[in-house]
């Protein structure tokens with residue numbers, strides 16, 4: 001399975017989002033962090049802006065919803081054309097019902113876990129999802145350092161997916177750079193979000209290629 005790179009536009013220029021989506025045209029996905037100032041102490045963008053991004057993006061959109069009440073709001077992102085919609089396990093009331101609704105609307109369904117959230121209660125739900133997102137920083141802000149302590153959880157999810165014979169992707173999000181991506185890949189991740197590392201690079205396509213090459217050496 002080759003590594004997928006999803007740069008986060010959290011570190012893009014919010015006055016030039018179309019230009020900055022164009023800058024990551026060689027990536028596999030554009031990761032869009034939606035924050036509502038309730039689930040996390042930060043506010044980014046919502047559905048009206050997301051709908052426009054979906055119309056102009058050269059790469060499919062990977063929505064990461066850090067919002068309260070995703071049961072109510074997440075389907076709108078699938079309807080807007082998101083390739084993937086990921087909501088937080090800590091925020092959802094009926095995660096299975098919501099995942100089924102997202103898939104019915106034509107999107108992949110993802111379940112996100114904060115660094116301190118155990119995956120054990122959710123392992124039985126794996127067949128309902130296309131991806132699990134393991135946060136490797138506290139959600140809310142870009143540019144934080146990678147939390148090594150989440151790697152056993154990445155490994156646990158990868159092992160459970162393999163044992164069940166499923167094709168569920170494992171995404172790591174937060175603090176991914178050339179310095180950390182290999183350890184995340186070794187632990188079993190196959191989708192890598194990187195915001196500050198990609199948009200802070202001198203050569204953005206070069207950074208995407210370098211991250212992909214490093215991860216590919218370690219993905220199984």
Ligand SMILES: O=C(CO)[C@H](O)[C@H](O)COP(=O)(O)O
Nearest residue numbers: 139140142143174175195196
């Ligand atoms: O979900 C997020 C923060 O809540 C971001 O996707 C993540 O932090 C990416 O930024 P960076 O690579 O700079 O850590």
Ligand SMILES: [Fe+2]
Nearest residue numbers: 033064173193
């Ligand atoms: Fe994110």
